[in-house]
Amino acid sequence: MILLYFALQSEAQIFIEKLRAKKVSSIPKIFISENILIVVGGVGAKRLREVLSFVFKEYKIDIAINIGIAGANSKEIEIGELFCIYPKGEIDLVTQDFPTTSTALKKPTLFDMEGEYFLKFCKEKVEKIFIFKVVSDHLDSKIPPKEFVKDLIKINFQNIIKELSVKKISIYPLPKRNSKKD
Numbered sequence: 437m438i439l440l441y442f443a444l445q446s447e448a449q450i451f452i453e454k455l456r457a458k459k460v461s462s463i464p465k466i467f468i469s470e471n472i473l474i475v476v477g478g479v480g481a482k483r484l485r486e487v488l489s490f491v492f493k494e495y496k497i498d499i500a501i502n503i504g505i506a507g508a509n510s511k512e513i514e515i516g517e518l519f520c521i522y523p524k525g526e527i528d529l530v531t532q533d534f535p536t537t538s539t540a541l542k543k544p545t546l547f548d549m550e551g552e553y554f555l556k557f558c559k560e561k562v563e564k565i566f567i568f569k570v571v572s573d574h575l576d577s578k579i580p581p582k583e584f585v586k587d588l589i590k591i592n593f594q595n596i597i598k599e600l601s602v603k604k605i606s607i608y609p610l611p612k613r614n615s616k617k618d
Contacts, residue, residue, distance in 0.1 A: 438472045438499045438607055439491065443479045443550045446585040447504045450593050454608055464490060472607055473497070479549040480533045488557050499605060500558040500565045503596060505572035505585055506546035509539050513571055518592045519546065520599055521567040522555055529569065537577045547575065564605070568596050 442448035445465065451457070457467035457474050464487045465476035473495055477487035491497065506519075506529065519526045528545045530536065531552035539545070551567050558565045570588045572580045580588075597608050 437495050437497055438605070439495075439497045439501060440472060440474045440607070441488070441500065441502045441550075441554060442474070442476050443484075443504050443548075444582075444585060445476050446582040447589050448474055448476050449586050450590040451503070454593065466491070477550075481550075481553045482533075484550050484553045485557060488554075492561050497562055498564065500554070500562050501600070502551055502554040502567045503589065504548060504550065504569060505580065505588060506548040506551070506569040507536060507573045507575045508544065508546055508571045509541055509575055510544040511574055513544055513546075513574075515571055515573065516588055516591055517571045518595050519569050519571070521546070521551055521569055522565060529567070535577070535579070537575050539575065546571065564603075566600065566603075566605075568592075568599070 440451055451474055452467050455469035455472055457469035460466050460468050467474040475487060475491055477484055521527065521529045528543060529551050530545055530547050531550060533549060536547040546569050548569060551569065555565060555567060570592050572585060572588055600607060
């Protein structure tokens with residue numbers, strides 16, 4: 437089974453809709469579509485460990501994927517830009533249990549509240565792990581609105597699907613290309 441883990445419902449919404457997933461649990465929030473388990477687990481290390489411990493006990497997970505938003509410490513990184521944190525390592529990620537609003541780091545870095553915890557937990561359980569982050573802000577002190585987060589993930593939905601398909605992981609069919617015959 438493929439695990440799609442999100443901290444927030446607004447991050448998961450487009451995947452729930454596109455995959456026509458059905459809710460099977462409210463605490464934690466779990467949705468299922470064929471061989472895909474969509475989990476909305478909340479933020480922070482403690483909550484993530486609790487939810488993932490339950491998930492790995494109840495389901496056989498072969499591939500673990502975390503998708504979510506992250507703040508960036510550089511204005512050169514555009515809002516809405518998608519990064520594959522793991523395994524590609526396109527940019528550094530710092531994970532903390534509280535929102536980051538400033539940093540002394542000069543190197544372009546993303547900040548979230550579950551990515552590194554997810555990787556550490558899942559490395560003990562599965563070999564195939566992916567972490568995707570969409571830039572939502574530049575370490576702003578206000579929380580991005582739910583609709584804004586939904587839109588950011590929705591805009592990057594097909595790009596995430598394409599990234600996974602390169603690794604021969606299919607969670608949603610890619611649109612067919614029109615072939616022109618002479």
